[in-house]
Amino acid sequence: DQQVKQNSPSLSVQEGRISILNCDYTNSMFDYFLWYKKYPAEGPTFLISISSIKDKNEDGRFTVFLNKSAKHLSLHIVPSQPGDSAVYFCAASASNQFYFGTGTSLTVIP
Amino acid sequence: DAGVIQSPRHEVTEMGQEVTLRCKPISGHDYLFWYRQTMMRGLELLIYFNNNVPIDDSGMPEDRFSAKMPNASFSTLKIQPSEPRDSAVYFCASSRASLNYGYTFGSGTRLTVV
Numbered sequence: 001d002q003q004v005k006q007n008s009p010s011l012s013v014q015e016g017r018i019s020i021l022n023c024d025y026t027n028s029m030f031d032y033f034l035w036y037k038k039y040p041a042e043g044p045t046f047l048i049s050i051s052s053i054k055d056k057n058e059d060g061r062f063t064v065f066l067n068k069s070a071k072h073l074s075l076h077i078v079p080s081q082p083g084d085s086a087v088y089f090c091a092a093s094a095s096n097q098f099y100f101g102t103g104t105s106l107t108v109i110p
Numbered sequence: 111d112a113g114v115i116q117s118p119r120h121e122v123t124e125m126g127q128e129v130t131l132r133c134k135p136i137s138g139h140d141y142l143f144w145y146r147q148t149m150m151r152g153l154e155l156l157i158y159f160n161n162n163v164p165i166d167d168s169g170m171p172e173d174r175f176s177a178k179m180p181n182a183s184f185s186t187l188k189i190q191p192s193e194p195r196d197s198a199v200y201f202c203a204s205s206r207a208s209l210n211y212g213y214t215f216g217s218g219t220r221l222t223v224v
Contacts (some may be wrong), residue, residue, distance in 0.1 A: 007159065034212045043201055043215030089153060102152030
């Protein structure tokens with residue numbers, strides 16, 4: 001059973017606009033969350049993280065929001081750029097083990 | 111730092127054959143993970159090691175799958191016999207005990223079983 005879910009398999013956004021990628025989880029014991037970015041033929045690479053004691057973490061154009069009561073995580077990319085086109089995985093951690101979602105393929109249209 | 115190195119990058123094999131995937135983690139990382147990526151299930155954890163010892167192999171789909179880590183710098187994932195439904199991209203990842211930056215993934219092995 002998927003403990004981390006990304007219900008949107010794909011998303012298309014115009015260059016310069018905001019991209020919002022969503023993630024839901026079921027396990028209230030998760031205490032650390034990350035987003036990974038994956039280009040074709042490459043392994044996932046770490047993008048941004050957030051601890052469960054925070055509700056927002058920002059790094060340049062990327063911001064992750066955590067809503068613990070809703071068990072919901074989101075990644076905002078502003079402004080979106082064509083180079084952001086990739087598959088984005090969210091992951092949640094408990095006891096040194098990460099559980100990944102199925103990924104959302106983002107396409108940023110020039 | 112060469113990162114996590116996986117070999118081969120691509121493997122095509124016939125059903126029933128044995129397949130061995132290899133991984134060299136980053137030096138100094140004491141956790142090693144094997145993941146499988148499929149369209150339906152995304153990234154699934156198969157097994158992970160801590161200090162070369164298998165900790166959780168509950169994700170290994172069947173007895174046809176086995177993994178070893180004979181030393182801190184090498185791990186293998188073996189499928190015997192292979193089946194077409196095993197076709198997927200297999201990733202190896204490693205990390206230090208502190209997961210503040212998550213895992214470092216290798217580039218993956220794309221396995222096709224025909």
